[in-house]
Amino acid sequence: MRKLALLVAVLIGASSCTVAEGSDSEDPDFDRDYIDDFEGDDEEAAAEEAEMGELDAADDLDDLEDLDPTMGGVDPGSGTSPEGGAGPEGGTGPEGGTGPEGSDGPSGSSGSAVKKHGPHGPMSILEDDPNFSGVGYDGSGGKTYDPVKAGERLDQAKALGADVIRVMTWWHDKVPGDPHATSKPSFVSSKPDGYDWRAFDMQVSQARARGLKVLVTIPAGPMPYWASEEPEVCVKKGGWSCAWKPKYKEYAAWVSAVGRHVKQKGFRIWAWTFVNEPNIAPFLQDETQLRTAHRYRKLWFHARKALRKTAGVKARVFFSDQANNQSQFGAEAVRWRLFNQALCLELDKDPEVISGFCPEKKRRVEASGIAFHPYASTPGNAKKSVEFLQQLVDDAADAGRLPKKRGLYMTESAFLTARGADAGKLGAATFSVSAGMQAVYMNKADRLLSENPRVKALAQYELVDEGRGTWDCGLRFALGQVTLTSGEVITGDFLEVRLGRHLTVQPAGGTPRTLAWSEIAGAASGSPQFWAVDQGSPKPAYAAYRVAIDVRKHGSEVDIWGLARADTGAGFSIEALTPSGWLEAKAVKTDELGYGKATIPIGTAKAWRIRFGGELSREAR
Numbered sequence: 009m010r011k012l013a014l015l016v017a018v019l020i021g022a023s024s025c026t027v028a029e030g031s032d033s034e035d036p037d038f039d040r041d042y043i044d045d046f047e048g049d050d051e052e053a054a055a056e057e058a059e060m061g062e063l064d065a066a067d068d069l070d071d072l073e074d075l076d077p078t079m080g081g082v083d084p085g086s087g088t089s090p091e092g093g094a095g096p097e098g099g100t101g102p103e104g105g106t107g108p109e110g111s112d113g114p115s116g117s118s119g120s121a122v123k124k125h126g127p128h129g130p131m132s133i134l135e136d137d138p139n140f141s142g143v144g145y146d147g148s149g150g151k152t153y154d155p156v157k158a159g160e161r162l163d164q165a166k167a168l169g170a171d172v173i174r175v176m177t178w179w180h181d182k183v184p185g186d187p188h189a190t191s192k193p194s195f196v197s198s199k200p201d202g203y204d205w206r207a208f209d210m211q212v213s214q215a216r217a218r219g220l221k222v223l224v225t226i227p228a229g230p231m232p233y234w235a236s237e238e239p240e241v242c243v244k245k246g247g248w249s250c251a252w253k254p255k256y257k258e259y260a261a262w263v264s265a266v267g268r269h270v271k272q273k274g275f276r277i278w279a280w281t282f283v284n285e286p287n288i289a290p291f292l293q294d295e296t297q298l299r300t301a302h303r304y305r306k307l308w309f310h311a312r313k314a315l316r317k318t319a320g321v322k323a324r325v326f327f328s329d330q331a332n333n334q335s336q337f338g339a340e341a342v343r344w345r346l347f348n349q350a351l352c353l354e355l356d357k358d359p360e361v362i363s364g365f366c367p368e369k370k371r372r373v374e375a376s377g378i379a380f381h382p383y384a385s386t387p388g389n390a391k392k393s394v395e396f397l398q399q400l401v402d403d404a405a406d407a408g409r410l411p412k413k414r415g416l417y418m419t420e421s422a423f424l425t426a427r428g429a430d431a432g433k434l435g436a437a438t439f440s441v442s443a444g445m446q447a448v449y450m451n452k453a454d455r456l457l458s459e460n461p462r463v464k465a466l467a468q469y470e471l472v473d474e475g476r477g478t479w480d481c482g483l484r485f486a487l488g489q490v491t492l493t494s495g496e497v498i499t500g501d502f503l504e505v506r507l508g509r510h511l512t513v514q515p516a517g518g519t520p521r522t523l524a525w526s527e528i529a530g531a532a533s534g535s536p537q538f539w540a541v542d543q544g545s546p547k548p549a550y551a552a553y554r555v556a557i558d559v560r561k562h563g564s565e566v567d568i569w570g571l572a573r574a575d576t577g578a579g580f581s582i583e584a585l586t587p588s589g590w591l592e593a594k595a596v597k598t599d600e601l602g603y604g605k606a607t608i609p610i611g612t613a614k615a616w617r618i619r620f621g622g623e624l625s626r627e628a629r
Contacts (some may be wrong), residue, residue, distance in 0.1 A: 169573020197261035267319025301349030325376035385439030422481035447552035475540025477505030485544035575602030
């Protein structure tokens with residue numbers, strides 16, 4: 009029966025692919041560029057390698073999109089490591105960019121060399137799609153778009169010192185018609201004119217207007233059901249996300265449409281990732297883990313070519329973008345295994361790969377860096393996870409499957425302050441911390457990761473809690489409304505959401521109220537009536553993100569690390585709490601992104617803090 013089921017699946021997939029083959033018949037450019045033999049596409053492999061070499065030679069982490077033809081002659085020793093990829097001397101200051109000030113047009117057209125920046129720590133990536141895009145919902149479930157609100161939130165991101173905004177281009181949100189339909193509506197997938205770009209354009213244009221760089225992620229799931237090789241499986245699974253066997257050509261066409269739209273708008277994009285968290289089922293799923301890994305490999309190569317060739321975008325592209333598994337390390341840990349499987353490594357452990365998934369000639373992945381989401385229960389576990397990934401990356405490079413010494417980019421991460429049904433574990437370990445401990449852990453993790461020279465970016469998800477109790481880890485509480493069984497409606501900050509247990513709300517000007525699940529209307533039927541409506545009060549993490557501090561005591565001295573994210577090299581002051589009160593202990597020179605550290609005598613001090621631009625860090629002891 010299993011063999012029969014697999015045969016039926018193959019036939020269905022082949023039939024679906026046949027539909028996909030004709031889906032872009034009105035786009036001869038895309039049809040000509042697209043071939044399914046991604047491993048044997050020697051012409052594209054050479055083009056990718058040449059483009060990565062060009063990017064490596066000029067790469068100082070600025071917003072390079074269209075490179076000047078002479079850029080390939082830039083001395084790789086001028087701020088980049090010989091292997092390609094920015095070394096500690098590379099990177100960019102907060103101003104970034106190579107085109108005219110405030111311009112989003114193609115950069116590098118003057119033929120002059122890209123400006124190099126001084127040494128600095130990792131960049132800071134912040135994601136908060138609903139808030140940064142200004143999307144809301146009216147009473148009938150329709151979407152609203154508020155550019156003023158989007159601008160206010162992005163102003164906060166800029167003031168907090170974020171360098172990069174991560175934008176998720178959700179496939180199912182942008183297609184015409186019903187995304188749950190199993191038949192594709194009449195439109196050409198590879199052309200931008202069939203999609204709804206309002207939220208995307210608002211987020212990208214407003215971020216760029218504020219000098220923020222943009223990282224675009226193009227997930228495969230949630231996808232429209234008709235883009236699956238087996239859409240009937242999507243119907244059966246239901247729920248928020250379908251990521252079951254996305255068609256390769258439809259995904260490549262979708263990526264082409266995104267890239268072409270970006271080119272038409274003149275947006276400058278700092279970097280791109282594809283699929284998003286391919287090692288967990290809500291974002292990519294096939295019949296087995298191995299088949300999922302192989303599907304990710306094919307999707308990545310197809311998307312990379314579509315962006316480069318059909319859309320004509322020269323781009324910094326990252327590989328992996330995978331979810332963490334802090335509880336298991338080693339070859340048998342399922343989430344980690346996808347990385348090696350997608351690179352056609354450890355073939356002796358996967359005979360199925362040898363039989364057809366990975367050919368004798370295995371194409372190298374030309375990635376600018378490796379993206380990762382190190383969610384963890386402690387800063388130490390986050391560090392351990394990153395170091396484990398780094399070893400996987402280096403082993404893959406030694407095997408010739410990746411360029412050597414690629415940087416590690418944290419593109420999504422945080423410490424959770426609420427635990428719900430969908431957010432209770434990474435691997436087998438539960439994790440949820442208080443709002444106060446979130447700030448402490450965030451600072452400690454940033455320090456631990458920034459001390460690794462291979463880490464090129466830190467991440468925070470998100471500015472505002474989702475407010476659903478499933479993945480709340482923002483810098484601000486969600487302001488929400490709760491309807492009680494008595495009919496009373498309470499509006500306030502959601503301090504803690506424990507699904508099935510209780511909800512603690514802080515009404516404006518009142519005292520916190522902890523509501524038992526039984527008090528919430530609809531909870532008994534599985535449809536509790538509470539929802540986030542706006543951003544609420546800042547958590548302790550809000551100030552701790554803008555001005556971070558971590559201390560380590562060594563005998564009679566204390567080693568103080570700080571990060572004033574909005575700093576551009578001016579420096580900050582360390583203050584010590586003495587019997588006489590808070591006194592300045594040392595002025596610290598910072599790098600271009602606000603990193604600095606100093607060792608000072610402990611003396612009579614009991615605590616330390618950092619002052620920058622009128623703002624204070626938390627008190628560290």
